[in-house]
Structures are given as structure tokens and as C-alpha cells.
Amino acid sequence: MVALVLTALIYSCTSLKGSKREAKAVVSGTKPAIPGSGSISFVQTGNEVEMELELNFPSKAGQTVAVHIHEHGDCGNEGNDAHGHWNPTKANHGKWGQGQFHLGDIGNVTLDANGKGSLELETTLWSVGTGATNDVKGKAIMVHEKADDFTTQPTGNAGARIGCGVIM
Incomplete structure (x- = not known):
């Protein structure tokens, strides 16, 4: 009986470790x-979250745009209903992975001659569908008209909100 319970417990832990959100x-x-x-898309396996972003903004072809996660999953009012950058740690705005930055600081995407661009990121700083303070679900992904300068507080001087999506 003990062996059966122990086997079930080991199987459960193994299954949770490999589960994806x-x-x-x-x-x-x-x-x-x-x-x-x-x-x-955000895919969490274990403690690691992989993010893959694809953009198509033809009128911004050949330019660089900033991408951030914003606090609220509401793209109404030209994206303004998403409020400010998602910053549960109350850190200064900055460049992802360098010095101080907050969890909504994704970075810049350089668009090609057709206005297409992509970005991939792997991190253990986010979670998906956990309800924890670092959970990306229920937030908004925001595309800004200009590049993030990684310095200006609290927005990176990235300009107007030109694209938005609710993370579900």
C-alpha cells in the first residue's frame, strides 16, 4: 500500500513539472x-515562461517600436484603458535583463521593410495562469509608436499606443 501511494506521489510530481500553461x-x-x-503567446513549462511575439505594422516599416505589458487587460479608449506599465515589483523602468527593470519592460522590435517583426524571450520572472503577482494573464500587451529609450521614467518615452491585445 505504501509503495502504491509513493508511486502515485512521484507520478503526480513528475506530471506537474512537465505540465504547460x-x-x-x-x-x-x-x-x-x-x-x-x-x-x-506565453507558454510556461515548470518555472520557465517562453514568449513569442509577431507584429505587422506596415506604416511603421523599417522603424523600431516598443512593446510593453500594461496593468489592465482592457484595450478600450485607444489602449488608454490598459493604464500604465505592469510593474508589480515597483522597480524603475529599464531594459529587460540589464540593471533595474520592471516585469512589463519587454523591449524593442525592429520592423522590416514590410512592417513585420518578431521577438522571443524566456524568463523565470513571469508565470501563466497562476494568480500570482507575476502572472501575465489578464494584462494587456501594448505596441508603442517609437522605440523605448530604456531611461525615461516611467514609460521609456515610447510614444503613443498603436497596438493592443488582452492576454488571456
């Missing part, structure tokens, strides 16, 4: 003058 968002343009689209 996922979240996705579809990005839509927030301004008629700057049409755009995109998608983002």
Missing part, C-alpha cells in the same frame, strides 16, 4: 491612421 493575445491597431496586427 498557456496564454495568448491578438494585437489590433488602436488608431485608424496606423493599422496593425500581431499575436503573442
Whole structure:
């Protein structure tokens, strides 16, 4: 009997370690003058979250745009209902992985001649669907019109919100 319980416990722990939790968002343009689209996925396996982002903003072809996670999963009012950058640790705005930065600081994406760009990121700082303070679900992914300067507080001087999607 003890062996059976122990075997079940080991199997449960192994299954949890390999289980995946996922979240996705579809990005839509927030301004008629700057049409755009995109998608983002977050996949958590164990403690690691892999993020994959694809953007298509033809009117921004050849330019660099900033991408951040914002506090609220609401893209209304041209993205303004998403409020500010998601910052549960109350850290200064900065560049992901360098010095001080907050959990919403994803970074810049350079768009090609057709306005397409992508970004991949792996981290143990986020979680997916856990309900913890570092959970990305229920937040918004935001595309800004300019590059993030990684210095200006609290926004990185990235300009207007041109694309938004709710992470679900």
C-alpha cells in the first residue's frame, strides 16, 4: 500500500513539472491612421515562461517600436484603458535583463521593410495562469509608436499606443 501511494506521489510530481500553461493575445491597431496586427503567446513549462511575439505594422516599416505589458487587460479608449506599465515589483523602468527593470519592460522590435517583426524571450520572472503577482494573464500587451529609450521614467518615452491585445 505504501509503495502504491509513493508511486502515485512521484507520478503526480513528475506530471506537474512537465505540465504547460498557456496564454495568448491578438494585437489590433488602436488608431485608424496606423493599422496593425500581431499575436503573442506565453507558454510556461515548470518555472520557465517562453514568449513569442509577431507584429505587422506596415506604416511603421523599417522603424523600431516598443512593446510593453500594461496593468489592465482592457484595450478600450485607444489602449488608454490598459493604464500604465505592469510593474508589480515597483522597480524603475529599464531594459529587460540589464540593471533595474520592471516585469512589463519587454523591449524593442525592429520592423522590416514590410512592417513585420518578431521577438522571443524566456524568463523565470513571469508565470501563466497562476494568480500570482507575476502572472501575465489578464494584462494587456501594448505596441508603442517609437522605440523605448530604456531611461525615461516611467514609460521609456515610447510614444503613443498603436497596438493592443488582452492576454488571456
